[in-house]
Amino acid sequence: MIRTIGIPAETKDGERRIALEPSAVKMAISAGFEVRIQQDGGVGAGFTNEDYQAVGAKIVPTAADVWESDLVCKVKEPQPSEWGYFREGLHLFAYLHLAAEPDLARALMSSGVEAFAFETLSYPKGLPLLAPMSEVAGRAAAIMGAYYLASGSGTLLGGSAGVLPARVVVVGMGVAGTMAARGARGMDAEVTGVDIDLARLHELQQQGTITASLASSEMAIAEVVKNADLVVGAALVPGAKAPKLITREHIESMKPGSVAVDLAIDQGGCIETSRPTSLSHPTFVDSGVVHYCVTNVPGQYPRTSSRALSAAVAPRLVDLARDPASERLAGALNVSKGKIVYKAVSESLGF
Ligand SMILES: NC(=O)c1ccc[n+]([C@@H]2O[C@H](COP(=O)([O-])OP(=O)(O)OC[C@H]3O[C@@H](n4cnc5c(N)ncnc54)[C@H](O)[C@@H]3O)[C@@H](O)[C@H]2O)c1
Structure with missing residues (x-):
């Protein structure tokens, strides 16, 4: 059961986006979830800690505090420095691009993370989070x-x-x-x-x-x-x-x-x-x-990109937190119970 949602600061080179802007965080909190934002995680996109606190989010000092959440939602695929936070039962919602990231795919599989990719979610049509x-x-x-x-x-x-x-x-x-x-x-x-x-x-x-x-x-x-x-x-x-x-x-x-x-x-x-x-x-x-x-081309336009991404992600994030098996997440699940479960990804990776 998912009760807490964590939004870490991004760690990829030059990346200044954040996955959710304050209005989207408010949506998740109104739906009954606790939302933890890493301190200063939104600053690159022009959102202050106070902006998030004003909608009821909890500001936490470190990435480790965020990754303790039941569900972590971020922009870019976790970098090697973040793989140590993976654990069984953790739900992850982010761009993953696993066909080009075999080591990340292995790290997700061996740790038992339930990994949902933005870029393959196909409900109701097209690729609305890509x-x-x-x-x-x-x-x-x-x-x-x-x-x-x-x-x-x-x-x-x-x-x-x-x-x-x-x-x-x-x-x-x-x-x-x-x-x-x-x-x-x-x-x-x-x-x-x-x-x-x-x-x-x-x-x-x-x-x-x-x-x-x-x-x-x-x-x-x-x-x-x-x-x-x-x-x-x-x-x-x-x-x-x-x-x-x-x-x-x-x-x-x-x-x-x-x-x-x-x-x-x-x-x-x-x-x-x-x-x-x-x-x-x-x-x-x-x-x-x-x-x-x-x-990560959009990372250099963090204000526009974070707002555009957040608007698309927020409703699906609430769906995921309520019910990871929801049909509104069709196509998103890439890694589950130690296995790659998205066909094109497993074919590209060869495992
Ligand atoms: N580098 C970045 O920062 C960044 C950011 C966003 C998206 N992207 C990437 O950009 C790429 C395109 O994304 P999109 O959302 O436009 O995808 P899309 O699905 O909207 O469009 C892909 C297009 O490729 C065409 N296509 C497929 N096979 C083809 C072929 N053999 N010859 C010619 N065309 C072919 C499809 O018909 C389709 O029109 C993706 O890889 C996406 O991940 C990169």
Whole structure:
């Protein structure tokens, strides 16, 4: 039976989000739960200890105090420094991305944590707890891409009178890809959207979100990526390791100083040359192409991101605290009683 809910301060590099804003904490307290917030956990997102106390939360001094709660809700996957808090029967609700995190998966399995992932929850449809952060990350991808093109090839997305605009290719036109395309279009770039979902491409082209569309295939991607100034990878198969759609060969065919933003890096990356980077060291250069592969892009916009995430998470958190078997948590359970119980995750991990 769950009586206490704990919200720790985030520990990932550069991460300033918090899982619940005060109004969402109030919702959980009104539903009858005690909510413990780690001291100063909300400060990075502009929420003070007093803001949380005013809605009835208990401020506790250390992470250990928070992790003693029956249910811990946080933003990013627990970092190795937090794995020591795992114990049998603890309920965890957070982004987990286990297909790309085998050691975390093992730690959750061996400790007997009941682990629910934001990113695979699929009730009532779509991925409602992934979408708000994909929206933020997609918008940020256009900003970051435009920014790194300056120091890369020196290209401005919108061009100028007498100079063609830059060419942007977005692979995976879901929530993140669409927002990246909108951002790049907003800066007057030419944007080609690539997806397997032709109806989605049709809709986005009609709306003017993309200037051209392309059905996803190895050859099609090779052709458009070669001429792109900026490529954004945002393809997802829920729960599974990201498909490597943009190969090393594709990246090597790009002009020097071009930029590749791999948003799917949290699921292992959909660009072959990608490796995870952090907010403090966001880029590296491979084959002359600047790679931006930050696994927690929304963490740099903590105010907007925390509010958007909190609004989506709060009702599901109360559902989970009341009844972990609720149908409103469909798809979220990833690890239970020492086993991976989400098929795409176990297939990707091979255990
Ligand atoms: N790096 C970060 O900080 C960050 C933040 C938020 C989201 N993300 C990640 O961004 C990725 C996209 O998330 P989303 O919410 O937009 O997902 P989504 O489900 O809304 O969209 C995924 C899209 O990929 C397409 N797709 C699947 N296979 C494809 C293929 N072979 N070729 C082309 N397209 C294909 C799907 O049709 C779909 O349109 C996820 O990996 C997510 O975890 C990363």
